[in-house]
Amino acid sequence: MSIEPGCQFASDNTAGICPEAFSAMTEANQGFAKPYGEDSWTKRATALIRDLFEVDCDVFFTFNGTAANSLALAAMCQSYHCVLAHEHSHVETDECGGPEFFCNGTKLLLVPGADGRVDAEKVAEIAGSRTDVHFPKAKALSITQSTEVGTVYDLDVLDGIHESVQRFDLSFHMDGARFANAIATLDVAPKEVTWKRGVDVLCLGGTKNGMAVGDCVVFFNRDLGKEFEYRCKQAGQLASKMRFLAAPWVGLLTDDVWVRNARHANAMASKLAQGLQQLGVRIAAPVESNAIFADFTSEQTNALREIGWIFYEFSGVGTARLMCSWKTTDAEIERLLADCESIVTPLAQAQDD
Numbered sequence: 001m002s003i004e005p006g007c008q009f010a011s012d013n014t015a016g017i018c019p020e021a022f023s024a025m026t027e028a029n030q031g032f033a034k035p036y037g038e039d040s041w042t043k044r045a046t047a048l049i050r051d052l053f054e055v056d057c058d059v060f061f062t063f064n065g066t067a068a069n070s071l072a073l074a075a076m077c078q079s080y081h082c083v084l085a086h087e088h089s090h091v092e093t094d095e096c097g098g099p100e101f102f103c104n105g106t107k108l109l110l111v112p113g114a115d116g117r118v119d120a121e122k123v124a125e126i127a128g129s130r131t132d133v134h135f136p137k138a139k140a141l142s143i144t145q146s147t148e149v150g151t152v153y154d155l156d157v158l159d160g161i162h163e164s165v166q167r168f169d170l171s172f173h174m175d176g177a178r179f180a181n182a183i184a185t186l187d188v189a190p191k192e193v194t195w196k197r198g199v200d201v202l203c204l205g206g207t208k209n210g211m212a213v214g215d216c217v218v219f220f221n222r223d224l225g226k227e228f229e230y231r232c233k234q235a236g237q238l239a240s241k242m243r244f245l246a247a248p249w250v251g252l253l254t255d256d257v258w259v260r261n262a263r264h265a266n267a268m269a270s271k272l273a274q275g276l277q278q279l280g281v282r283i284a285a286p287v288e289s290n291a292i293f294a295d296f297t298s299e300q301t302n303a304l305r306e307i308g309w310i311f312y313e314f315s316g317v318g319t320a321r322l323m324c325s326w327k328t329t330d331a332e333i334e335r336l337l338a339d340c341e342s343i344v345t346p347l348a349q350a351q352d353d
């Protein structure tokens with residue numbers, strides 16, 4: 001029996017605030033500052049994000065990713081449009097209809113694709129399938145980087161998708177709740193997987209990367225970002241003490257903390273995946289970022305849960321989603337693996353017999 005099993009692998013948002021984000025908040029907590037984004041922290045964070053993407057983009061800070069995605073898509077679509085997105089995408093499965101609500105009726109059209117990535121051919125096929133007035137017009141494509149199953153879109157795959165986007169004159173949205181983890185894997189400049197490959201709007205995640213709260217919407221296509229501050233305000237997403245949403249970004253984006261956090265999470269995931277495989281557990285999706293989809297038997301799942309481990313089943317990929325974060329330690333990985341060993345090995349041997 002392990003000593004303190006729990007929720008550390010249930011999500012990357014079970015971890016707390018990383019020290020750099022925290023100390024930036026503390027530093028911002030001095031004296032008075034102008035509200036609603038007129039403060040110097042918001043200006044600094046915005047400048048750092050522009051530097052990061054090496055382009056003059058518009059940046060808006062929101063409290064969470066659901067709002068970022070929903071409002072970004074609303075800025076791209078009219079009510080009679082539709083947005084193509086992967087069938088397992090967060091906008092489809094985990095936002096309680098937020099995108100449709102904020103878009104005033106825009107339909108989500110689901111695109112299949114292996115390992116959580118939309119298939120570029122399917123995007124073209126679906127975008128071109130109905131162009132008559134009786135069906136909502138295909139207007140935008142939303143993809144997730146890294147994906148909901150922990151894979152990443154590399155440059156070649158993005159080129160293919162960009163082609164379909166251009167062919168059908170779609171706007172291109174990227175849900176980057178775990179953008180840092182994708183960059184840590186791909187090891188390319190952020191511009192290479194965003195505006196240089198046609199991405200118009202990126203929702204950049206801060207929470208899972210080590211902040212207390214906060215994602216932001218980055219408009220590379222600045223026309224789409226016009227009047228976006230009104231959308232944020234109307235949706236209850238304009239922070240009056242904006243400096244505390246912005247300061248942690250300064251902490252994360254200084255000295256590459258954001259990518260170091262993500263590299264750590266990814267390395268932990270790959271270590272855990274290897275350990276599980278050595279125990280004979282099948283891994284159901286390629287481990288390319290900080291997520292592992294383990295295919296435990298129902299007996300194994302029950303046994304781990306009985307010990308006290310908490311994890312979610314997700315999208316029908318494997319049976320347990322295990323997430324690593326900036327905070328995951330070797331000791332926690334070893335503890336989970338030891339518990340797995342105590343229940344998995346006998347079962348795996350029994351299966352082999």
Ligand SMILES: *Cc1c(COP(=O)(O)O)cnc(C)c1O
Binds near residue numbers: 063148208
């Ligand atoms: C976590 C997550 C979000 C944002 O979720 P919130 O809980 O609203 O912050 C968006 N997209 C993906 C893929 C996520 O994993």
